Amino acid sequence: MSQSIIDAFTRAGQGHVFAFFPELGPDAQQKLLAEAAEIDLAEVERLNRTLVRTDGAAPVVSLEHLAPAPYEALPEHGGDPVAWAAARREGEAALRAGRVAAFTVAGGQGTRLGYDGPKGTFPVTPVKQKPLFQVFAEKLRAAGERYGRPLHWFIMTSHQNHAATEAFFTEHRHFGLDAARVHFFRQGRMPAVDLDGKILLEGKSTIAMSPDGHGGSMRALERSGALDVMASEGIDTLSYFQVDNPLVHCIDPTFIGWHRQRGSEMSSKMVPKAYPEEKLGHFCVQDGRLVVIEYSDLPMSLQRETDPATGQLRFVAGSIAIHVIDREFARRMARPASGSDGELPFHRANKKIATIDAAGQPVKPEKPNGVKFELFVFDALPFARDPLVIETRRADDFSPVKNAEGVDSPESCRNDQLRQWARWLKAAGTPVATDESGLPKVVFEISPLFADDEQAFVAAWSKLSPRPAVVDGLYLGPAE
Template sequence: MAKPPLIEEFERAGQGHVFAFYNELTPNEQQHLLSEAAEIDLTEVDRLTRTLLAKGATAGIDLTGLAPAPYECRPENGGDAAAWASAKTTGEAALKAGRVAAFTVAGGQGTRLGYDGPKGTFPVTPIKQKTLFQVFAEKVRAAGVRYGKPIHWFIMTSNANHGQTESFFKDNGFFGLAEDHVHFFRQGRMPAVTIEGKIMLETKSTIAMSPDGHGGSLRALDRSGALDLMAKEGIDILSYFQVDNPLVRGIDPTFIGWHILRGSEMSSKMVAKAYAGEKVGHFCTQHGKNIVIEYSDLPKEYQEQIDPVTGALRYIAGSIAIHILDTKFIRRMAHGDDSLPFHRADKKIPTVDAAGNPVKPDKANGVKFEMFVFDALPFANNPVVIETRRQDDFSPVKNAEGLDSPKTCSDDQLRQFARWLKQNNAAVTTDDTGLPSVAIEVSPLFGYDEDSFADAWNKFPAKPAITAGLYLE
């Protein structure tokens, strides 16, 4: 029997070992292995082997010409109040025109939370225990009602959770959203390789494949046909956020307006770092370009530098993975000479030995390749960074306990609800941190930001008492 052409292609590329056990496999296993191999761009693997695995490729990051990136301060911190007001008006017009879609990167599992399932199905709200997906769905739905245009929502899953995610939405009636306005597509994958660049097997019949990083979202948007759908619907602005952050204002008219008024191809939100070593990326400029440098790559002495004028941290602008991207820019990044660089991550990768026996390494034995979405910034024309308040936009759920846990996120939601109530003259008792003395919850369908909450609250002819278990929808 003749070899499948794909096997011959792998052999010519020096990767024929991927099919070392092919003749031992069942027909179904053979087909599975071939389908995984068909996902792999052998030319790309060869290029990454030469550029990222060569001797000296792991040299430290270049810091020449590095400086903190400029950003638009909020009005209370010295920003131009008129410019912020103009941005809000401009963003609202874009929403009313149907130019904006939401985009959530949701390929992760809840493993670090001790939860078995897609992270988006994890419950996070203080009373109703709504899931992350439900919170976002209600925000998207409410914004569509507010601006008179239903908003399309694009959700990038992974091979590991795609089926579960789709089923979850179907089982919950898409949380009141029109089914044809919610679009799922899978993130791309890359094979793990040895230090020598040889593609690794996880078992005799499966390749060690892993997601290609959140930066892979740009080419996944293109390959999935999502960009074509946006063009058909008149959408040219995409609001990007990650699935672990229920506080995010995924539809923020002021942010959208800054993006439009500046003619930006990619815009970003920053928060002032809480302390020097906070584990967020740093917005910087280098050689005339905006970049983000991860906390693990920026030397401690840079992270701790103090601005002699303000007395604050010099590298204070922290990246919280909230961006707006032009759809034409996304397509250019997916197709043109400009493309996101891959990064290498040395990992312990379960594999098989030459005899096909399972190997569970106790130290890094291979390399995974991933892209970061913020690496698109240097390629974007007129990028703009705006300041946001942490309490308005950022309280992720990453860890089972401690920082960025379900408890800290629930408390931050309670603080937000209490703050909105106080701003509208409701009698709410809080501690010094703003945490209310009783558990309350506000559905995004009632209010998903300060403005929408105030509008809904002020429609009450008789205001409800702020008591334990109060739920507003």
């Protein structure tokens, strides 16, 4: 077995990966062989041919025949309230039937936040400092109780954080969820190559491997057996969200209902861009297909273009990485038929990659010396049947934690949570003092187990007697 792997790498012109093999101990040899076995050499050669052995530039994104994508507007922005209500009923029926599962992409670390650990373990709530995973777990518990069917939760980790993530859930007793319904699996990896297409070694017994991007979630679902688990449980609809967004309505019956009513294979939420330069991808239509054009690929002249009739940005629909995905569509994207065009494209990223030289000495490059390959989940949209985009309220669905400070930081997310809860109190007839942005002057917290949306909060608040004063440190939720 080991010799066959070595021979395959030699035939592919990648034999240097085993240059130090004879001097390694048995454990190190097995580690290197295991990493090598993950690699599809034919795929690497194809990517070298199409993305690496070129002029060194990333492929130019075509902007021909590009138009803004249509979307279902919220009722307050002109959408049909009857259609939105019907969608909610459809989604609620699917939830009561147990046909929906949550799917979280959680392979990242908290490095950019100055935090040592899986990003999902990062504390985000204002009073209790609950970690991201707990926020989502409580939202799933609330949805399960409301619809009478506990939900399955599929969590894609990375090789880097898989063990720590599982240990965190075990330590916290899965935050009250049934452990049998929480499924962990690792994201796939791709080798990094140098600018000539040679696979890079990180050490004598370690290949320079990196996660294959959030688009790799499709392949990981299939390879891990997660899709088969879903099929056996009668689950055909996945609610996809990323681990850094605690505001996300992770089980949204209206979104699920729109998706199912339209017979869509992949649906997406959008928010209107706040300003032209906002760093969101753009939902567009190109040659009859729904696509997402990254902000870095759309010329600023188009990003700033406005509709003469409304004055609104023309390319206004911003992508926020919230999707509903049909189970069998994910399977088809994970293993496309031979010769079909339904295969997610890899993207090239030039990076500074720590490696070793021919003598086995460490090399820390000062400029990009290699290429990493990654897949983007939104690249599946052009291959989906009847893909759908619906509008969502930014204030109720999108406040990611990405940066240590400033925009999309723990502070901005904390404030957005407080603004949301202040709006709920106002809707329930109990306004609190806020500044002009809606930020309350007291710090409090509402658990999803007390209420996970405005409608549920109004109902739960009305049942309290007496109602607590909204003061610093108020926590509405089960005793902990």
